[in-house]
Amino acid sequence: MRQAPSRRTGWIVGGVVAAVVAAGGITAAVASTDGSSGTSAPSTKSADAGFARDMATHHQQAVEMSYIVRDGTKDEEIRRLAYDIAQTQANQRGMLLGWLDLWELPKVPEGAPMEWMGMGDLPPGKDGALMPGMATHTELKDLGKLSGRAAEVRYLQLMIKHHKGGIHMAEGCVDRCEVKVERRLAQGMVDSQESEIELMVDLLKARGAKP
Template identity: 40%
Template sequence: MSSTATEPPDTGTPAATAGSPWRNPLVVTLAVLALAAVVVAGLAVRGAFGPYVPQPDSVDVGFAQDMSVHHRQAVEMASWARDHSTDPRVRQLAFDIETTQNQQVGIMQGWLGLWNAPILPDGGHMTWMADAMHSGHSTGGMDGMTAEGGMTKMPGMATTEDLARLRATPPPQLDTVFLQLMLRHHEGGVSMLEYGRDHADVAEVRNLASQMLTAQTAESQLMTSLLAERGAQPLPMN
């Protein structure tokens, strides 16, 4: 005895998809386009279609330019103290500063190359810190300003005479001169490090500025202690 299968009535719409808007080609197309727009917008912000390139007058570019200059002088002073100090603690400190800041200069110069930005800033230093400079906070106010609104010399930088005195001073007096100049140099860079940490657009720039600030704060504390052992005082900020 055979049985006859009963088929569902033909309504013109597949049973599995009846009433489902996602089977409507127009709805699906619009949903895909909307999702694609969201994804593209998110990836573009993160630089997924190429490295994010800051503007020439940005905090990121200015920080990399000025901090490279600032670091290079620290490396110059540290390398001299490393080779001529007779105190193992001073030699170790100088070696650490020289090694770390040389590496950081390489990182920052690499960024400038990727961004196709000049190695040195135009119109003086610290123009990327315009808000802090014009408010006079942590930068020595408006002294030493260029016509373009930058600084002719960054805070804490040693003069040509300072560097000559460092080279001419024999140990152990050399240690005191080095510690004084390097401590002032570190302290002079604090405002730039804080501003870069707080205002740079690129996360790597913010992170590096924060790392620099942490390391240099610890080094400044050590140098202050070493100066106190020698009965010497820190230099006033220039």
């Protein structure tokens, strides 16, 4: 039996924050592929570097969408969820970019998005949607025009799609990345975002809408 959305928000938030803190505490240990402080840093074409760059971009849009809806609704549950997603993904984005600094690798993708997953032949992004799950510029602009229930529903729909794309990418890192702590962070993203999707589906149902 599923818990009511209002009860589930709290433990999802707490679990995600704990995972971020745990990962952040060992940031300095990921300079090498074996988790030591040695010199075996990932190469710029590695899955580790590709995931860090692409997920940082993916996360940035989630932060943007979350702050748009946080300003567009007075519903406290949606505002809490949006704030948690924004803070969690901003923190994770900081770690990913920090690791690229430790590895002395560029933060700007050198090839096509998702190339490290063997998906470099994806068609050009439609209206700014660079990777699977990302919203288009038009969708973001339209979200910013909405308020109240309409904003809540559209945000939840867009974020479910966004999370599904993020999960696909994180699973790619779990399978391909060599840096242990990065794989651990990626698995944490999969687990937390799957839980958030369940919550968001329930929140949509409570508003008489579908994903």
